[in-house]
Amino acid sequence: MSGSDMDRGGWSRGPVDAEQMIAEARKAFFVMFAFLAVVWLLQLANYADDYAFSRDHGVVAGDVTSLPGILSAPFLHWSWAHIESNSGPLFVFGFLAAYRGVVRFLGLSLLVALTSGLVVWFFERGDADTVGASGLIFGYFGYVVVRGIFDRHLIDTLIGVVMAASFAYMLTVAVPGTPGVSWLGHLGGLIGGLAGAWLFRDRRPRPAARSGSGSGSGSGSGTGTPALPQNPANPRADLHKELGDLGLL
Known part of the structure; x- marks a missing residue:
């Protein structure tokens, strides 16, 4: 990772190579499409x-x-209504979880399947097959x-x-009270996802930020827009860089 990717002690600015991010997003799309298929x-x-x-594999x-x-x-x-209600959220959240890296996503999926299934196996009541x-x-x-x-x-x-603001209502079926729904499976999956965010966090070293140089470090002249200062002491430097990368500045 280059000095422009990460400020020392600051927030990641994301990959400089936009093509790499697009390639990962494309792979994430096809992975989720294949999964749903x-x-x-x-x-x-x-x-x-x-x-x-x-009945046999739950x-x-x-x-x-x-x-x-x-x-x-x-x-x-268990039914067409069951799979239809799951397909949309599965694709959306699966894609968002995978677009930063498919390999990490596969590890996350295994972890979540294990935590969800084990919570059901240990704590569910009755002999119903949970799928x-x-x-x-x-x-x-x-x-x-x-x-x-975490990243x-x-x-x-x-x-x-x-996502939290838009889909907070989902948490209502991760607690007891919804008939016919394995809230324990939901809770176990949620625990696995939160743990996965920590376990699969970005551990790459954070090099020191590059000092500003060239024409961007001066007062700015001509018709071009002067570059924003990248002083690590400026608490808004990372935000400015993110917005600039998105073309909003």
Whole structure:
């Protein structure tokens, strides 16, 4: 990472190479598209077999033989209404979780599936087969909301604030009281997403900021817009740089 990517002790300014970010976003799009395609193809087969997949490969609390279902349950659903309600949020939050790096996203997905499934396995009551992608949805949601804080990245922090304000109502089904819904699976997924934001945070070293040089460091002349000072002591320097990269300054 170059000196222009990260100020010492400050917020990440994001990758200088916009093409790299676009390439990662493109990969994230196709990963989520493929994920949803697999989920819907399995739903077709599941429906044709009277939902035998959901009965045989879900998570049953306390049943040791159902532990492998922790990895298969997120791909399965109990009805068309079930999969339809999950598909939109799964794609949106999955894409936002993946667009900074698909490899990190795959690790996050495994972690969330494990925490969601294990919470159901340990604490759910009854012998119902629990399936569905909602645990992943809650995990991706929690990850997106706090990722920017742990990565010290302004744009991701703003995305997190917007998502938290827009979808805070989702948390109402992560607490007891909604009939027919595994709130424990939702809560376990949310815990996994929050933990993943910390575990998969950006650990790259932060080099010292480059001092301003060239014509941008002077008073500015001619018809060009003078460059904003990049003094690390200026608390708004990183914000100015982010806005400038977005073309807002």
